[in-house]
Amino acid sequence: MxxxxxxxxxxxxxxxxxxxxxxxxxxxxxxLHTGQHYDYEMSRVFFDELSIPVPxxxxxxxxxxxxxQTGSMMASIEQVLLEEAxxxxxxxxxxxxxxxxxxxxxxxxxxxxxxxxxxxxxxxxMPEEINRVLTDRLATWLFCPTDVSVRNLAQxxxxxxxxxxxxxxxxxxxxxLPLARAKSSTLAAxxxxxxxxxxxxxxxxxxTDDRGRLSTFAHALPKLGIPVVxxxxxxxxxxxxxxxxWEGLARNAAVRLTGPVGYLDSLRLTEAALxxxxxSGGLQREAHALGIPCIVLREETEWVETLEGGRxxxxxxxxxxxxxxxKRMAKAASFLPPMxxxxxxxxxxxxxxxxxxxxx
Numbered sequence: 001m002x003x004x005x006x007x008x009x010x011x012x013x014x015x016x017x018x019x020x021x022x023x024x025x026x027x028x029x030x031x032l033h034t035g036q037h038y039d040y041e042m043s044r045v046f047f048d049e050l051s052i053p054v055p056x057x058x059x060x061x062x063x064x065x066x067x068x069q070t071g072s073m074m075a076s077i078e079q080v081l082l083e084e085a086x087x088x089x090x091x092x093x094x095x096x097x098x099x100x101x102x103x104x105x106x107x108x109x110x111x112x113x114x115x116x117x118x119x120x121x122x123x124x125x126m127p128e129e130i131n132r133v134l135t136d137r138l139a140t141w142l143f144c145p146t147d148v149s150v151r152n153l154a155q156x157x158x159x160x161x162x163x164x165x166x167x168x169x170x171x172x173x174x175x176x177l178p179l180a181r182a183k184s185s186t187l188a189a190x191x192x193x194x195x196x197x198x199x200x201x202x203x204x205x206x207x208t209d210d211r212g213r214l215s216t217f218a219h220a221l222p223k224l225g226i227p228v229v230x231x232x233x234x235x236x237x238x239x240x241x242x243x244x245x246w247e248g249l250a251r252n253a254a255v256r257l258t259g260p261v262g263y264l265d266s267l268r269l270t271e272a273a274l275x276x277x278x279x280s281g282g283l284q285r286e287a288h289a290l291g292i293p294c295i296v297l298r299e300e301t302e303w304v305e306t307l308e309g310g311r312x313x314x315x316x317x318x319x320x321x322x323x324x325x326x327k328r329m330a331k332a333a334s335f336l337p338p339m340x341x342x343x344x345x346x347x348x349x350x351x352x353x354x355x356x357x358x359x360x
Contacts (some may be wrong), residue, residue, distance in 0.1 A: 001027045001131030001359050004086040004105075006077065008061075008222030011169075011282050014091050014263055015115065017050035018171040018354055022348035023090075024053070024358065030084055034058040034073045034097040045262040050176065061093060066096060066127055073100035081108055088113060088359060092168075094128040098135050106138040111359075113354050115351065119147030119302040126206070132302075141358070144350050145169075146305055165244035166347035169285055177267060184268035191228050192272075198224055200275040201280050203233035207297055207304065211243050213319055217297070218245040220322040222252045226330075228271055229256045275329050277322070289314055295322070295330040318336045 003023055007016050016031065023029045033055035047054070059076045061069060068122050077100055081089065087104035091098045092115040103113045108159040114135050121129050136142060136158060143151045153162050179332070187193065200221060207213050218240060221228045230249070237259075240246040261269070261339065270276060275286040279297040287294035290307040297315045306312040315325065 001087040001355060002030070002084070003027050003088055003355070004030045004032055004081065004084060005090040005092075006032045006034065006097055006101035007055075007092065008036035008073070008244060009093075010097045011303075012092045012095065012259075013052060014050065014096065014172055014282070015168045017052050017197050018175060018346070018348040019090070019092070019115065019168055019351065020053055020350045022346070023355075026352065029053070029092055030057070030080075030086060031055045031061065032057045032077065032080055032101075034077070034100065035062055036069065036073075036095060036097045043298045049262050049264050050172070054309045061137075066342055070100045070103075073097060074104045075102040078103055078108065081105060081110060088140070090115060090353070094119065094132045094135070096127070096131065096145045099131040102135040103139045110141040111141060113141035113327050113351070113355065114139035115143045116149075117162070118144040118151075118153040120152045121300045121302045123300055129302075141354065143347075143354070145347065146303075148304055163350070165350040167285065168347045168351070169282060170289060171346050171348050172263075173267065173289055174252050174264065177271070180264040180267040180271070184255055184264045186261065186265040186268050187272055187274065190227075190258070190268070192227050192229060192256070194272045195274045196226040197273060198231055198277060199269050199283075201283055202236050202276040202278070202297065204279040204298070205235075207279055208233075208236050208239040211239075214239055214243055215245060216319040217322070218249055220242075220319060221249065223323045224254070224326050225323070226274065226326075226335065227254055227256060229258070229273075231261045231266070231269075233260060244265070256337055275326055277326070284312060295325055295329060 020029055031053055035058060055081050061072050081104060085093045088111040089101055090113045093102040102112050108131055117136050117139060119132055123129055140161055142153060142162045147164060150164050250257055257277055270286050270292060271290050273292055276283060276292055276294040279282060283305055284294055284296055284303055284306055294312040295315055296312060299316050
C-alpha cells in the first residue's frame with residue numbers, strides 16, 4: 001500500500017519513530033510534516049535522535065489560531081494528497097494536524113486510519129477533545145490504545161473498524177529507553193541524582209492562559225523541598241514572562257529552568273525522577289509505564305487507566321496543595337511495578353498487520 005502519514009507536533013514525531021519503521025517494512029510511506037511545531041527543540045531534534053525518516057513534504061504552516069491553522073493545513077494537505085494519490089492516510093493523536101489530515105483525506109474519498117482513537121476527556125472546551133471526536137467520526141480504521149478507548153467508541157455507537165492495538169508510545173519507550181540510558185547526560189547537566197528531583201512540565205492552555213493557575217504553579221515549585229527540573233514549552237515561557245513570573249523562577253536555585261529537551265533526555269529524566277508533575281498525556285503515560293509517581297495538573301484525563309493503583313493522581317485544580325501532594329506521592333514510593341501499556345508484540349506491528357489484512 002501507499003500510505004501517507006501526517007505529523008506536525010512533538011508527540012506525533014515520537015510515535016512516528018516506531019510506526020514509520022514498521023510500515024516501511026512492507027509498504028510505501030509518505031511522511032507529511034505540517035509544521036505545527038517547527039522549532040528545532042520541538043521538531044527536528046526528534047527526527048535526529050529517533051532516526052525518523054526525513055519528511056517527504058514539510059508544509060511549514062507554523063503557529064496561528066485554531067481555525068486559521070487547521071484551514072491552512074487542510075488546503076496544503078489536500079494538494080499533497082491529490083498529487084500522491086495514496087491508498088490511505090494515517091493521522092495520530094488529537095492535534096490540529098490530526099483533524100486537518102482527516103478532513104482533507106475524507107473529503108477526497110480517501111480512507112483514514114486514526115492512531116490513538118477513542119480517547120475521551122469529556123471536556124468539550126479542550127480543542128484536543130474536538131479534534132479527537134471529529135477524527136473518530138471520519139476514520140475507516142480506529143486504532144485504540146486501550147480497552148477503555150474501545151468502550152468509549154461503543155458508547156458513541158462506533159463499533160465498525162475498531163481495533164484494540166495497544167499504545168504506540170509504549171513501543172517507542174521500550175525501544176528507546178536503553179539508548180536514553182546510554183547516551184543521555186542530562187542528570188549531570190542539571191546537577192541532580194536519581195530519585196532526588198522533581199520533573200515538571202506544563203503546556204496546556206487551561207494552565208498557561210489562566211494567570212491565577214500559572215502563578216500558583218510557579219510559586220509552588222520552589223516550595224517542594226527538592227530540586228525541580230522544569231523544561232519549559234515555548235507557550236509556557238511566553239506566559240511566564242508576560243505574567244512577570246519568569247525572573248523569580250530563574251533566580252531560584254531550587255528550580256532548573258531549561259528549554260524543551262529531546263526525547264532521550266526527557267525519557268531519562270522521567271525514569272530518574274522521584275515524582276513527575278505534568279499536564280502532558282505523553283509524560284503521564286511514560287511515568288505510569290516506568291512506575292514513577294505522577295501528578296497530573298488537570299481535572300480530568302483521557303488516560304484513565306493510569307489512575308489505577310494510585311501511582312498517578314489528578315490535581316483537580318488545587319494547585320495550591322501541590323507541595324503537600326508531592327510530599328504524599330513521594331512517601332508512597334511502594335507503587336506497583338512498571339506497567340506495560342498494550343500487547344508485547346507491539347502496537348505499530350499490529351497496525352501494520354491490520355492495514356495489510358483489511359486495506360486491499
